[in-house]
Amino acid sequence: xxxxxxxxxxxxxxxxxxxxxxxxxxxxxxxxxxxxxxxxxxxxxxxxxxxxxxxxxxxxxxxxxxxxxxxxxxxxxxxxxxxxxxxxxxxxxxxxxxxxxxxxxxxxxxxxxxxxxxxxxxxxxxxxxxxxxxxxxxxxxxxxxxxxxxxxxxxxxxxxxxxxxxxxxxxxxxxxxxxxxxxxxxxxxxxxxxxxxxxxxxxxxxxxxxxxxxxxxxxxxxxxxxxxxxxxxxxxxxxxxxxxxxxxxxxxxxxxxxxxxxxxxxxxxxxxxxxxxxxxxxxxxxxxxxxxxxxxxxxxxxxxxxxxxxxxxxxxxxxxxxxxxxxxxxxxxxxxxxxxxxxxxxxxxxxxxxxxxxxxxxxxxxxxxxxxxxxxxxxxxxxxxxxxxxxxxxxxxxxxxxxxxxxxxxxxxxxxxxxxxxxxxxxxxxxxxxxxxx
Amino acid sequence: xxxxxxxxxxxxxxxxxxxxxxxxxxxxxxxxxxxxxxxxxxxxxxxxxxxxxxxxxxxxxxxxxxxxxxxxxxxxxxxxxxxxxxxxxxxxxxxxxxxxxxxxxxxxxxxxxxxxxxxxxxxxxxxxxxxxxxxxxxxxxxxxxxxxxxxxxxxxxxxxxxxxxxxxxxxxxxxxxxxxxxxxxxxxxxxxxxxxxxxxxxxxxxxxxxxxxxxxxxxxxxxxxxxxxxxxxxxxxxxxxxxxxxxxxxxxxxxxxxxxxxxxxxxxxxxxxxxxxxxxxxxxxxxxxxxxxxxxxxxxxxxxxxxxxxxxxxxxxxxxxxxxxxxxxxxxxxxxxxxxxxx
Numbered sequence: 001x002x003x004x005x006x007x008x009x010x011x012x013x014x015x016x017x018x019x020x021x022x023x024x025x026x027x028x029x030x031x032x033x034x035x036x037x038x039x040x041x042x043x044x045x046x047x048x049x050x051x052x053x054x055x056x057x058x059x060x061x062x063x064x065x066x067x068x069x070x071x072x073x074x075x076x077x078x079x080x081x082x083x084x085x086x087x088x089x090x091x092x093x094x095x096x097x098x099x100x101x102x103x104x105x106x107x108x109x110x111x112x113x114x115x116x117x118x119x120x121x122x123x124x125x126x127x128x129x130x131x132x133x134x135x136x137x138x139x140x141x142x143x144x145x146x147x148x149x150x151x152x153x154x155x156x157x158x159x160x161x162x163x164x165x166x167x168x169x170x171x172x173x174x175x176x177x178x179x180x181x182x183x184x185x186x187x188x189x190x191x192x193x194x195x196x197x198x199x200x201x202x203x204x205x206x207x208x209x210x211x212x213x214x215x216x217x218x219x220x221x222x223x224x225x226x227x228x229x230x231x232x233x234x235x236x237x238x239x240x241x242x243x244x245x246x247x248x249x250x251x252x253x254x255x256x257x258x259x260x261x262x263x264x265x266x267x268x269x270x271x272x273x274x275x276x277x278x279x280x281x282x283x284x285x286x287x288x289x290x291x292x293x294x295x296x297x298x299x300x301x302x303x304x305x306x307x308x309x310x311x312x313x314x315x316x317x318x319x320x321x322x323x324x325x326x327x328x329x330x331x332x333x334x335x336x337x338x339x340x341x342x343x344x345x346x347x348x349x350x351x352x353x354x355x356x357x358x359x360x361x362x363x364x365x366x367x368x369x370x371x372x373x374x375x376x377x378x379x380x381x382x383x384x385x386x387x388x389x390x391x392x393x394x395x396x397x398x399x400x401x402x403x404x405x406x407x408x409x410x411x412x413x414x415x416x417x418x419x420x421x422x423x424x425x426x427x428x429x430x431x432x433x434x435x436x437x438x
Numbered sequence: 439x440x441x442x443x444x445x446x447x448x449x450x451x452x453x454x455x456x457x458x459x460x461x462x463x464x465x466x467x468x469x470x471x472x473x474x475x476x477x478x479x480x481x482x483x484x485x486x487x488x489x490x491x492x493x494x495x496x497x498x499x500x501x502x503x504x505x506x507x508x509x510x511x512x513x514x515x516x517x518x519x520x521x522x523x524x525x526x527x528x529x530x531x532x533x534x535x536x537x538x539x540x541x542x543x544x545x546x547x548x549x550x551x552x553x554x555x556x557x558x559x560x561x562x563x564x565x566x567x568x569x570x571x572x573x574x575x576x577x578x579x580x581x582x583x584x585x586x587x588x589x590x591x592x593x594x595x596x597x598x599x600x601x602x603x604x605x606x607x608x609x610x611x612x613x614x615x616x617x618x619x620x621x622x623x624x625x626x627x628x629x630x631x632x633x634x635x636x637x638x639x640x641x642x643x644x645x646x647x648x649x650x651x652x653x654x655x656x657x658x659x660x661x662x663x664x665x666x667x668x669x670x671x672x673x674x675x676x677x678x679x680x681x682x683x684x685x686x687x688x689x690x691x692x693x694x695x696x697x698x699x700x701x702x703x704x705x706x707x708x709x710x711x712x713x714x715x716x717x718x719x720x721x722x723x724x725x726x727x728x729x730x731x732x733x734x735x736x737x738x739x740x741x742x743x744x745x746x747x748x749x750x751x752x753x754x755x756x757x758x759x760x761x762x763x764x765x766x767x768x769x770x771x772x773x774x775x776x777x778x779x780x781x
Binding site: 098099100101103104136139140141143144145147148151152157159161163164166167168169176177179180183184187348349350372374377378380381382383384385402 | 479480481482484485486510512513514516517518519520521523524533535537538539541543544546547550554702703705706707730732733735736738739740741742743745757759
């Protein structure tokens, strides 16, 4: 509280800009409350010396720490929310002044810059935690970001090394990789026992996995209503709606939240997740991280042309826990290992193409926008081949858009709008070609 | 003997296995003089230019190689494997998932990965990679590494221009090993006779991205900086350690891999810094050059912490972000000259 008060006193303009940024988002009061609840709890937990805290990169299996009572901090989530508030630039520039290249991940720079300036979590910062956890299945940046932070603050770090399940490999190789990841997950349990001084509680861990799987299922059940016409929700909403799923600081609240939304959808649409009248003019899928600081791209530029984002692998990737806990811890660890390697965001090119083949059919897509993300090279690699494969098979229009997810300096309004105009024309021609009524 | 190409971002590839299979290991280093247009068709221009050059080399020259193997390294290497699979014509493209961690769990996985690689090579090329052949290859490798260490150590006492050192490290990962050993022995005789370290040159340690082309060595030379130690995979990382010659050869290769100076893609972070400081303690240098290739993320991520530690230890340091080009950029030369004046 002292930190945020000091921040507001020093940066009143930033507070106004942040609030204006949030006001542009399609946030319900309950969603705003949830965001603030998480951020406030992260601040509160630091005041309780008996609560241990851990910083995590996205996708790291947080349930292990939860089973040991660790409160999870997500520097990436704070950076994303700062992006939505359109306040990332000062912290990115500060990080660059510390020697981080302009080409590096803008999530990381938002977080590091804000931390070093002593900014609160509301504006991307976060104070040191007791433990640090990172994994490399998404990128090296994740691994090195928290490894560096741990080193800087003199805290223990656990790095989970997830093999790359490359194209052309089969189930046998995947099983070998699962053996390796399972071995490391046992190491993770030992690491947590050592640093928390607690014994591993199998029952609590399996229960946490069950809840996590239930949260993922509920999220995807609501998500699936986007297959129907018109979709119940669009990307600009889902990217904020996914916060409880990503951070899982309170599984019970998250379960209540998603159950309520599923009930609302069921009440409104019944079981019909497929077809109804009133189709969007253009149904579009988005590949890549959302452009956090430019909600207008979705709500105005695209929406005013009738193009709406009805599916995106980014949000779906966080619904990673596909199955409840298996009867034994060993089997559950193997399940987790498998899920880490084949989430939409970590898929190899062959699987990524198949994933999009399915999306095109399930979501009745008219076009796909792929973000060639200037500071997320792993996600940008393979886009051209993905595009070529989809265009060849389906003839579907694909727009590869060059910009950045959290760095507004990379967004060129004019050229992007012009390219979207062309893309919309292509979608119109595509619809005529395949005989789909507007 | 046919060449077997490999692509790794550190020094992860087990050359000795393909030597035991009867091939000449050949590290893909791209060609800075060739345009990367073929690769740019599939890879964005804000992704590592060296990787695009390597992909171009693969697309143009894969018919000269018996097969190609990748090792898990940086994000770029890992993610581009799938692109190579689609666009590089070869009968054998293999992925070795070298672990990023360096602990018991990782080492046991690494043993399994290498055994699997051997199994695939044996089946594909109808060869037997016996323990004896592996041990023989390890001996050859050790002989080569020993010669390289002797040559590299002369840099601080003799007049060995940077391009001369670069030429031998490049050859060490591309030439047939037996032929190379003979050449290194003769080079060693020659280097020992060279004049003493020139007074107009300033000794530096170079770290950061691998320098894969001669021209950047000339940039340093033109600025009056002489590399006497380095922390690069195309450099000391390749020959700093010896592979154990007793016991199981696969275990020996894994043990060796865990002891070599670590690249930035590996954990834990300290290993890299420890080696750097070991070099600085062993060989007095006037300054440290931390050079990074544009878009080389692992090195760029390490940069603030590493530079901070090096400066705290009292060393003079310059950081340079370089383009992938054979052009001797006079602006960079000028910055390096200024650095030389300062130190």
